[in-house]
Amino acid sequence: MRLTFKTALVAATALGLAAFAGVKVAEAAGGGDAKYKKQVEWGFNGFTGKYDRHAMQRGYQVYQEVCSSCHQLKFMSFRHLGDKGGPFYDKKYPNPIDNPVVKYIAKNYPVPIQDIDWDTGEDLPRDGKPVDKFPSPYPNSVAAAAANFGKAPPDLSVMAKARPDGANHIYSFLLGYDKDDNMYNKFLGTKVAMPDQLFDGKVDYEVIKVQNKDGSVKEIQPPEATREQMAKDVTEFLMWTADPKMEARKSLGLSVMIYLLILAGLLFFAYREVWRNVKH
Amino acid sequence: MSGHLSTYEPKYGVTKWLDKRLPIIRMGADFMTYPSPRNLNYWWTFGGILTLCLMVQIITGVILAMHYTANVDVAFADVQRIRRDVPFGWLIQPMHAVGAAMFFFAVYVHMFRGLYYGSYKAPREMIWILGCIIYLIMMATAFLGYTLPWGQMSFWGATVISNFFTAVPFVGDSLQQWILGGYSVDNPTLNRFFALHFLLPFVIAAVVGLHVWAMHHAGQNNPVGIEPKSKEDTLAFHPYYTVKDAFAVVVFLLIFAFFIFYYPDALGHADNYIEADPLATPAHIVPEWYFLPFYAILRAVPDKLMGLLLMVGAIAVLFILPWLDTSKVRSMRFRPVTRIWFILFLINSFILGWCGAATPSDIAIPMGEDKGLNFLWLSRISTLYYFAYFLLILPIMGMIEKPKELPESITKSVLGGASSGGAAS
Incomplete structure (x- = not known):
């Protein structure tokens, strides 16, 4: 009878987990047409997953040159790009507002920052600084909708988390357009307000310069800017914008898990020791 | 706390002075020497685990409240700011969100344990009822809290559930408007939900105090469901159950940490990363799993x-x-x-x-x-x-x-006495 109960308990738990997994699978598929869903082996998945910094840098370039004309990153500031774990982090500049790359990006961002003249109170557009938020390409949401078939382009800061299996969703979406109809997305199975954006060579990837320890500069040639490559890179970047602390979280997680495992072992032996003369 | 003879003897002048005026050290000491049935299994460790859950939720919650603004224009952005810019906000926020799910997981195990071993039967009805009250307030707290990040599921979940108040005869519509502070879920709703979400955990803590008090008064139930009869049947709470609970708590924390660090969003819904939009209803509105x-x-x-x-x-x-x-037999082992x-x-x-x-x-x-x-x-x-x-x-x-024949005593059941039914471990 005891065995039956334990078996039933295990069976019930398994059923519960299966139901949960079933819901999650259904949810994941619910985001698009499974037939056009692409699965990528992302480096950021898994327990020790990390973002590919060069891919994020290229991804930022795609965002800035292609996406940013319509989509904002409203929860992001320029300085975040230079945070630890970010695409342009440099250990020489622990405070990202000093990072020259971040400064350059902020200053040359195509959309000016809307500030006011502190003497007269009049509007005064100015160049960006690292502490500024990424500006919106539109003055307001009505203008954003009016310029885009009545649907304001969504913010991209947390997009990779706002869809089930977000990274694969974005990647599949960007590559899911019908060849004959650049407004029809096969992955979503519907017409979308955003036409197909990526075509081979749309972005001219910059050569990434890495400084060696001896001071010499190594040039890393970027991959060819194919549709797939650009979609992959911008997805990597957007996954980072949605979860910028993932690397810190996973690395602390490993220490915490090891600590708890050892503590659990010690406590188990303490328990055995305390109870050694008590039959229970 | 009553239930057993106090063995605490104050040793120093200060503790003697305090013991006559506020016997708080005595209370703690009695708590530690409390005689607990010797056969409590791991299902009994969830009381301690739940205490920890409540403490984690209150501590992380108070820290989050320091950085959160209950306003429909900034609530969603504030959660993002906490996760991006507040020191260790990326840890505290998922701890609180995952913590709610873990809290419910633990409370369900605790409740099913009570159901299986008949812990609700005389003389423990009040322990059970107070537990039900805690569970009810927990549900309210979780529902209110889920509204605060102001995502799509927050908004539409609150809309769907508050809509059910309109079903109350005669006063339904007024009741719903009174609860929401308007005709629909909006800024006044968010504000009052935040206030109540902050208040209720402390009410839970108070009822937990009563729950534990009632338990110490009536005594703990145990897997065979018969009352301890001799000294042999019980063990001091400390060190026997403190060490067993501590081990169970750490195993529980391992699961907790696994979700926080590796799958912080697995128990939530992707739609809640979309800011609340009263004009766009999600395709499927589902509550949290619990x-x-x-x-x-x-x-x-x-x-x-x-x-x-x-x-x-x-x-x-x-x-x-x-x-x-109606059965007099508590434990399902004998039913x-x-x-x-x-x-x-x-x-x-x-x-x-x-x-x-x-x-x-x-x-x-x-x-x-x-x-x-x-x-x-x-x-x-x-x-x-x-x-x-x-x-x-x-x-x-x-x-x-x-029912099967009950063992003569807890000790007999443990030592594999005459009883046939006591398949105790």
């Missing part, structure tokens, strides 16, 4: 008021459970037939959860092409069993079932 069984019961009937009554009834029935179960009904009840709870997550018109169990039992009917059958278990099975089984 409400799914009750959501299934709510949707099982076509009538809104009946659905509401059924859901309220599903929780209300727990309050009167001590008087519904061979009722035990099978209990296992079915456990499986049924998972099925209800499954129904709550699904679309009612979808097919759950296919029977032939395009035919089969849909989730609506599955949830109806499951709802029926849920109520039948409490209202029919437990009252009737207590009268007709012949």
Whole structure:
């Protein structure tokens, strides 16, 4: 009878987990047409997953040159790009507002920052600084909708988390357009307000310069800017914008898990020791 | 705390002085020497685990409240700011969100343990009822808290659930507007939900105090469900159960940490990363997993008021459970037939959860092409069993079932005495 109960308990738990997994699978598929869903082996998945910094840098370039004309990153500031774990982090500049790359990006961002003249109170557009938020390409949401078939382009800061299996969703979406109809997305199975954006060579990837320890500069040639490559890179970047602390979280997680495992072992032996003369 | 003779003797002048005026050290000392049945298994460690859960939620919650603004224009952005810019906000925020789910996981284990071992029976009715009150406040707190990040599921979940208040006869519409502070979920709603979400955990803490007090007064139940008769049957709470609880707590923390660090979003819904938009209804509005069984019961009937009554009834029935179960035998170990009904009840709870997550018109169990039992009917059958278990099975089984022979004492059952039924571990 005891065995039956334990078996039933295990069976019930398994059923519960299966139901949960079933819901999650259904949810994941619910985001698009499974037939056009692409699965990528992302480096950021898994327990020790990390973002590919060069891919994020290229991804930022795609965002800035292609996406940013319509989509904002409203929860992001320029300085975040230079945070630890970010695409342009440099250990020489622990405070990202000093990072020259971040400064350059902020200053040359195509959309000016809307500030006011502190003497007269009049509007005064100015160049960006690292502490500024990424500006919106539109003055307001009505203008954003009016310029885009009545649907304001969504913010991209947390997009990779706002869809089930977000990274694969974005990647599949960007590559899911019908060849004959650049407004029809096969992955979503519907017409979308955003036409197909990526075509081979749309972005001219910059050569990434890495400084060696001896001071010499190594040039890393970027991959060819194919549709797939650009979609992959911008997805990597957007996954980072949605979860910028993932690397810190996973690395602390490993220490915490090891600590708890050892503590659990010690406590188990303490328990055995305390109870050694008590039959229970 | 009463229940056993106090053995605490103050040694120093200060402690003697304090003991005459506020015997708080005595209370703690008595707590530690409290005689607990020697056969408590790991299912009994969830009381300690739940205490930890409440503390984690309150501490992380107070820190989050320092950085959060309850305003519809900035609430969603504030959560993002906490995760991006507040030092260790990326850790505290998922701790609180995952913590809610872990809290419910632990409370369900705790409740099923009480159901299985008959912990609600005399003289422990008040422990059980106070526990039901805690569970009820927990549900309210979780629901209110889920609104605060102001994502799509926050907004639409609050809209759907508050809409059920309109089903109350005569005063429904006024009641709903009074609760929301307007005609729909909006800024006044968010503000009051935040205030109440901050208040209720402290109410829970107070009721937990009563719950523990009642438990120390009536004594703990145990896996064989017979009262301790001799000194041999019990052990001091410390060190025996402090060390056992500590081990269980750390194993629980391992699971907790696994979710926080590796799958912080696995228990949530992707739609809640979309800012609340009153003009765009999500395709599927589903509550968090811990409400799914009750959501299934709510949707099982076509009538809104009946659905509401059924859901309220599903929780209300727990309050009167001590008087519904007519059997004098506490532990299901000695109730061979009722035990099978209990296992079915456990499986049924998972099925209800499954129904709550699904679309009612979808097919759950296919029977032939395009035919089969849909989730609506599955949830109806499951709802029926849920109520039948409490209202029919437990009252009737207590009268007709012949329980196995109970062991003479806890110690006898542990040492493998004469009793046949005590398959104790």
